Amino acid sequence: MDDEPRPGRPVTPCGDANSSKVLVSLSDDRQKTCDEISTETSRTFVFRVLTNKLNNNKKFSKWVPHLLTNEQKESRVNFSRNFLRRFQTEQNDFLGRTITCNETWVYSWDPETKRQSAEWRDFDEPRPEKVQRKQGALKVMHRIFFDMNGVILRWPVLIGTTINAQYYKKVLQDKLRPAIRKKRPGLLESGILFHHDNAPVLTARAVTDVLAGCKWELLKHPRYSSDLALCDFHLFP
Secondary structure: OOOOOOOOOOOOOOOHHHHHHHHHHHHHOOOOOHHHHOOOOOHHHHHHHHHHHOOOOOOOOOOOOOOOOHHHHHHHHHHHHHHHHHHHHHOHHHHHOEEEEEEEEEEOOOOOOOOOOOOOOOOOOOOOOOOOOOOOOOEEEEEEEEEOOEEEEEEEEOOOOOOOHHHHHHHHHHHHHHHHHHHOOOHHHHOOEEEOOOOOOOOOHHHHHHHHHOOOEEEOOOOOOHHHOOHHHHOOO
């Protein structure tokens, strides 16, 4: 017994006309799925056109702290160029006089990271299994001041304390200055280049007056640029 000849399933060609229809449908909303685009054709055809013909693939959005304008991007470039220019001119004197600060949450204990749990195993061995655990419930905010030689001051903020300009001013006067004089002899006399971000608490008039009274040069920080904070590259994971 033999099967009778039959034409089979018709094949829709991925021509320019069909590709343009997919493009028109996709131009309205790039978050459409293949099922939503395939109103007149099959889902397989739409997927073939997007991947093979148009060489597209679906990409997830990247979360960023803020969508920068062109002016803000230009200020970031100028900020980085000024830093590089000063370093090329002053070399280690510029780095040695710079003090930066930031805050972070310190938990009662941190679980082991995925990289820390890595093990050397044979090629055919399975990956090690580990129970996923969360960070400790108890946490305290620490404000850390450091320079190129290490941490100068690590100040814990008591639970329930309101962090305002007056509190930050008191930390600078009563805690940071004595710590610099004790751990970095001669740094106060050589002139300090102080760097922190532009949070409203840090840019208040009371804080700027203290820095001016101490004769510390305040290094500018571009707006919405938390990724340029030096602590995130050296201290905080």
